[in-house]
Amino acid sequence: MTTARVRRTATTLADGRDLLYFDDTEPYVSGGRTRRLDDPRPLADRYADVPGEDGAPRPFQGPEMRLDPLTGEWVPMASHRMNRTFLPAADSCPLCPARPGAEYSDGEVPDTDYDVVVFENRFPALMQVPGTGLDDGWDVDGSDLWRARPAAGRCEVVCFSADHTSSLGAVGPRRMRTIIEAWADRTRELSALPGIEQVFCFENRGKEIGVTLPHPHGQVYAFPFVAPRTQAMQRQAAAHQAATGRNLHRDILDGERKAGVRVVLESEHWTAYVPAASRWPVEVHLAPHRDVLDLPGLSDAERDDLAVVYLDLLGRLDRFFVGPDGSAIPLPYISGWHQAVVGEGRELGRLHLQVFSVLRAPGKLKYLAGVESGVGAWISDTTPERIAARLQEAAR
Amino acid sequence: MTTARVRRTATTLADGRDLLYFDDTEPYVSGGRTRRLDDPRPLADRYADVPGEDGAPRPFQGPEMRLDPLTGEWVPMASHRMNRTFLPAADSCPLCPARPGAEYSDGEVPDTDYDVVVFENRFPALMQVPGTGLDDGWDVDGSDLWRARPAAGRCEVVCFSADHTSSLGAVGPRRMRTIIEAWADRTRELSALPGIEQVFCFENRGKEIGVTLPHPHGQVYAFPFVAPRTQAMQRQAAAHQAATGRNLHRDILDGERKAGVRVVLESEHWTAYVPAASRWPVEVHLAPHRDVLDLPGLSDAERDDLAVVYLDLLGRLDRFFVGPDGSAIPLPYISGWHQAVVGEGRELGRLHLQVFSVLRAPGKLKYLAGVESGVGAWISDTTPERIAARLQEAAR
Structure with a gap:
């Protein structure tokens, strides 16, 4: 695979939010056109x-966060989002491109097509308010x-x-490569904003975990705390x-590769494994x-390889559970990139993706109730070795 | 209210598990009879x-737990539960008393009635295996x-x-007092077991958080770790x-009582408040x-008062959300007693109950997705002051 050529076009939405097109397909449907x-x-x-x-x-105040004295954790309070006035019409999706010929879209993307697009959330939990x-x-x-x-x-x-x-697992390696480029771009830019201590790129997939917009999308949160x-x-x-x-994350990777039993796949630049705990x-x-500390630190070769490996992994996840008729069951999942923090302790980090699901079996969810949500203790209903064996089997 | 008289009767189930009746009503339906x-x-x-x-x-090996090197947290792996053979018949509830006249019950409680009963979970996540x-x-x-x-x-x-x-909120103060006695009893006994570092008494209520048995019940976990x-x-x-x-928990209680705005109710011995974060x-x-460090440390007067206050609080929670027709919506909730740990650092603790819900609005759940489950960051959709105002209004 040749290194992706991605055309990045920055624009601004009517209310001042940034929107960025990342186009990989000539004639660059968004960034390459002359249209407004x-x-x-x-x-x-x-x-x-x-x-x-x-x-x-009263003056707009943006969200506040309070430090919980019981746990030492910051709790952002997105109470400014409670009076949301924005409800897209039932037949429209805010993430779809504008309809050709329409004077303007009631969705968030002004252009009539795009490859990958990133924009600021209209009702964000975290927000930098000027002044x-x-x-x-x-x-x-x-x-x-x-x-x-x-x-x-x-x-x-x-x-x-x-x-x-569509879905992320179906976009193909070229588009996946563009998405990696977008994640790296957002990580680099958001890390440079004042006060940002951590950038988290993630995807929530599936109505079982509360996703209300089926349009394939992920999110990036830039936190003002770790x-x-x-x-x-x-x-x-x-x-x-x-x-x-030594670096803990390096030792864990080396340990998993040495143990081997939980390794799901290995490529030239990447290894996927089910962690021992x-x-x-x-x-x-x-x-x-x-x-590598974070996504911007990846080489072109590592990004090219990642595009293929990521899709391989998503394919296995969608074959993890099989229905009574033998058909695969698309897995609801959460995937997130753990990257080195921006400030103090940055050298302790090491880039890794974590993908996980609350689905215990077809139709059966793991709920986070008293034990998990009350005292933060986790009970696994399975073993890492069983998960790994299934993911090994589920290779295409 | 006079101090409860509770008759405690210990017995053993056919597979060796402990079962304890706590009866408050003469002639002590379970513990006072001569029946087997x-x-x-x-x-x-x-x-x-x-x-x-x-x-x-192969020899039965109880559950294991592994220390997650990424977080320092023990993860019990209840893989021994995966082959559960016990499926109660559709028309039977394992928590109901035995049917009168039946040779034996297919439920867990051998007697034909009880006031409060406690028994070891048949498929426990945590288990002390002899030897x-x-x-x-x-x-x-x-x-x-x-x-x-x-x-x-x-x-x-x-x-x-x-x-x-029935439900916990409907049992009345006398039965609530017996339940408090049972919680204190279990905390005292389980704290004395070898290796136990923390005892957590909790209730998961509502199908929205995965509760499959509607019979009113809670659980007690004795953890071999904090x-x-x-x-x-x-x-x-x-x-x-x-x-x-000073003690952090004491200062928080004093601070909330001084601020006042988030105080929901005050009795002679107890204060309920929505924490500032x-x-x-x-x-x-x-x-x-x-x-007070833990439930066994409560005086009789504090327990009597708690029985009334606890029910008051549960009533307000069930009036928190109101349906379109003005009817109350029973709140799915998790409640848990935070008690002092058993060993080192015990003096840092202070007894308090935490009750919370994932219901954001009627029919709308807060899901724990990428932000919460991926990096452990919490976003509140409201403010503590709004929650407190609603709970203040919801007094009967």
């Missing part, structure tokens, strides 16, 4: 005054037990295909580094052989 | 050999990256009522103690005014 790319919709200024509880306008200092912090109710700050991050949507009925599970990995990696002088009913990790 | 209390069912020895993958018998040393540990695949141990804890079921169609969320609270409490010399769509904590 700006968004003609009459959208309100996203920073405009909002009605207060008494009906009078809101990142260092603004305050005490809730005047008590220093409860610190609060603006939830000054960023949330973006990544559309994997203009085809509403997320709790990432903090736990940083603590573990620091302790391992102190004890052994995996907790989900289906779980697999994918890591590069070379030490 | 032992279980006549032909149940297999729960420690009997099991068929191996080649069909030949399995608690200090037995081993390396997975010979690598010290992956430590494993027996998941040597205990899982019990608590039936709140013999009435299949659960991750509890570990986080211990870290926070230790840091607070070091910085201020709550993260669930509905969440409320309930704490005693006196410093």
